[in-house]
Amino acid sequence: MGSDFTQQIRDKAKELLEKGTVECVIGYETGSDGFSARPAFIYEPAEVERLVFDNTCSHNLVKYLLNKKGKPTAVIVKGCDSRSLNLLLSEKQIDRDNIFIIGVVCPGVVEWGWNNRSDQLQIRCNWCRQHNPVIYDFLVGEPVTEGPPDDFADIAAMETKSTEEREAFWREQAEHCVRCYACRQACPGCYCIDCFVEQLDPEWVGIRIAPEENLMWNTIRAFHLAGRCISCNECERVCPVNIPLSLLNRRIEREVLGLFDYRAGMSEDAVAPLITFMKDEKLGIGE
Amino acid sequence: MTKIIGKNELESWLSGIMKERTVFAPTRVDDLILFRPVQSADEIVFDYENTNLSPKELFFPKTETLFTAVPKDGDIELTPTTVDQEVILFGIRPCDARGIAILDGPFLDEPADSLWSQHREKTTMIGLSCTKPAPQCFCTSMGSAPNDASNVDIMLTQVEDGYAVETITEKGEKLLQGVELRESDVQPPVPTCDVNIPAEGIVEAITKMFDDPYWSRLADRCIHCNVCAYVCPTCYCFDIRDRTDKGKTERIRTWESCQSKGFTRIAGGYDPRADKGTRLRQRFCHKLLYFPQQFGALGCVGCGRCVIACPVNIDIREIISDVQKIGAEVGQGSN
Numbered sequence: 001m002g003s004d005f006t007q008q009i010r011d012k013a014k015e016l017l018e019k020g021t022v023e024c025v026i027g028y029e030t031g032s033d034g035f036s037a038r039p040a041f042i043y044e045p046a047e048v049e050r051l052v053f054d055n056t057c058s059h060n061l062v063k064y065l066l067n068k069k070g071k072p073t074a075v076i077v078k079g080c081d082s083r084s085l086n087l088l089l090s091e092k093q094i095d096r097d098n099i100f101i102i103g104v105v106c107p108g109v110v111e112w113g114w115n116n117r118s119d120q121l122q123i124r125c126n127w128c129r130q131h132n133p134v135i136y137d138f139l140v141g142e143p144v145t146e147g148p149p150d151d152f153a154d155i156a157a158m159e160t161k162s163t164e165e166r167e168a169f170w171r172e173q174a175e176h177c178v179r180c181y182a183c184r185q186a187c188p189g190c191y192c193i194d195c196f197v198e199q200l201d202p203e204w205v206g207i208r209i210a211p212e213e214n215l216m217w218n219t220i221r222a223f224h225l226a227g228r229c230i231s232c233n234e235c236e237r238v239c240p241v242n243i244p245l246s247l248l249n250r251r252i253e254r255e256v257l258g259l260f261d262y263r264a265g266m267s268e269d270a271v272a273p274l275i276t277f278m279k280d281e282k283l284g285i286g287e
Numbered sequence: 288m289t290k291i292i293g294k295n296e297l298e299s300w301l302s303g304i305m306k307e308r309t310v311f312a313p314t315r316v317d318d319l320i321l322f323r324p325v326q327s328a329d330e331i332v333f334d335y336e337n338t339n340l341s342p343k344e345l346f347f348p349k350t351e352t353l354f355t356a357v358p359k360d361g362d363i364e365l366t367p368t369t370v371d372q373e374v375i376l377f378g379i380r381p382c383d384a385r386g387i388a389i390l391d392g393p394f395l396d397e398p399a400d401s402l403w404s405q406h407r408e409k410t411t412m413i414g415l416s417c418t419k420p421a422p423q424c425f426c427t428s429m430g431s432a433p434n435d436a437s438n439v440d441i442m443l444t445q446v447e448d449g450y451a452v453e454t455i456t457e458k459g460e461k462l463l464q465g466v467e468l469r470e471s472d473v474q475p476p477v478p479t480c481d482v483n484i485p486a487e488g489i490v491e492a493i494t495k496m497f498d499d500p501y502w503s504r505l506a507d508r509c510i511h512c513n514v515c516a517y518v519c520p521t522c523y524c525f526d527i528r529d530r531t532d533k534g535k536t537e538r539i540r541t542w543e544s545c546q547s548k549g550f551t552r553i554a555g556g557y558d559p560r561a562d563k564g565t566r567l568r569q570r571f572c573h574k575l576l577y578f579p580q581q582f583g584a585l586g587c588v589g590c591g592r593c594v595i596a597c598p599v600n601i602d603i604r605e606i607i608s609d610v611q612k613i614g615a616e617v618g619q620g621s622n
Binding site: 031032033036038039040041059063064067113114115172176178179180181182184185186198206207208209210234237238240241242 | 316317318319339340349350422423504507508510511512513514516517518526528530539541542544547549563594595596597598599600602604605
């Protein structure tokens with residue numbers, strides 16, 4: 001996979017930059033440990049040799065498109081990332097005409113950290129049912145058949161615990177949280193100009209980096225992603241204290257799927273259930 | 288002669304201290320290693336590379352109340368926070384101890400920060416030499432060493448049958464009173480940290496390439512979270528806010544970072560560092576230019592935490608090399 005995918009990406013990037021179709025290609029290059037990937041911004045055709053693709057390419061590059069508004073840009077997306085691209089298109093945050101999408105049929109990404117790579121797939125790949133990009137202009141790789149629907153086994157396991165156990169669990173996680181906001185900064189769905197957590201009037205969340213405030217922060221962020229999270233799980237990957245944020249996000253994702261039969265980011269003109277109201281809509285839980 | 292304490296004796300000594308004082312030590316918390324108060328020596332992890340978060344939070348907590356204010360008799364009564372707890376910090380690495388010493392610069396500069404001074408006074412640091420520096424480590428390049436004992440009260444270095452003990456300060460001597468140490472002619476190993484980062488002349492180099500487009504290109508990749516600053520033993524930016532609840536007001540200080548959008552936003556909405564490139568440059572200029580100009584030492588101790596924690600591999604070691612290279616080129620161009 002690796003070298004062939006890499007070559008196709010380099011060739012396409014070179015062509016796009018030479019023709020002037022785009023100003024910049026956002027892809028992956030090898031990081032400072034010599035083997036794991038990091039985001040790369042390629043502006044010159046001569047630089048395309050830096051581009052690579054392998055199973056450490058877990059970063060969701062779609063987030064960077066928000067910094068490239070109005071500038072023709074190419075971006076490399078895996079299946080999950082492509083859904084966040086649709087999310088941003090449907091929420092009118094980016095302009096389709098300015099974006100060239102290089103979709104990659106994702107072979108899955110492995111658990112890795114700096115100078116540390118395992119053969120184990122990341123947990124995001126266990127629940128992934130979108131190895132094939134849902135939107136692209138150029139496809140790398142042969143589309144694969146997706147697996148059966150996700151059974152949310154991780155969420156079901158969490159629900160076997162008592163309320164007290166779950167509360168204790170989340171309090172401990174909140175104890176670890178340092179509110180570095182890496183989760184938010186990595187998330188393509190978090191693009192508010194003024195995030196609620198930084199608003200002063202009203203002050204939704206206190207300034208203290210302490211369990212109560214941290215719980216509030218993580219909970220509200222999860223709710224703001226209800227029906228919008230596409231489960232790329234970058235938030236969990238970037239967390240410096242390993243808070244299992246997917247347990248929050250996927251709990252809500254399952255709820256949205258059950259209530260509205262809706263998965264975020266599956267099309268660029270989707271009408272998201274929680275930001276719209278249908279006349280004949282049921283009011284939800286308990287009906 | 289080397290003074291040695293056996294592993295069992297070390298553990299019983301620490302257990303004794305725990306009865307009277309709070310001992311913070313590296314301990315396993317889920318899959319992390321963090322400095323936490325420990326109740327018994329069994330909880331201490333001895334064979335760790337380094338903790339996920341630096342021990343700076345024992346001196347500069349994530350959140351700390353500076354003072355409280357309550358209305359009283361038509362006036363306002365202010366009560367400053369005092370630090371009463373005596374703390375033993377066991378297992379601090381030389382790089383992190385250097386980080387604390389470096390932060391004495393800004394915090395003890397007149398007028399000294401009262402809380403920092405109190406935490407410093409109440410804390411005794413027992414250092415633990417690194418036997419095997421991790422791949423991300425580069426302490427030697429930043430003026431320290433895996434067995435650098437200069438910033439702790441007591442230094443321990445693992446030897447075959449226990450730990451070699453060096454008493455550095457009076458505080459350390461006091462803590463060791465009554466502890467039986469064995470004399471031995473064993474020479475403690477001298478571990479090396481072989482990664483060589485070209486830090487010499489960095490102040491001049493970064494000054495020369497201050498306006499280089501390098502910073503905005505690098506900022507393309509940065510996602511501007513605060514991870515690097517919060518794992519860093521020498522980042523000390525903070526925010527202050529008042530919080531009033533039921534008539535009582537607290538003035539609270541919390542960690543902040545120059546990477547946050549809005550950290551430098553001032554009244555009227557103007558932000559002198561509004562773009563990503565200048566924000567990212569600030570972090571490296573603070574460590575490699577402003578801090579040495581103000582306080583002498585580089586504001587980095589080479590612990591490598593940011594190298595492994597950065598979600599997008601903004602690697603300070605790589606940046607130092609790039610800055611030297613670009614600085615030299617710019618220098619040549621201007622001659």
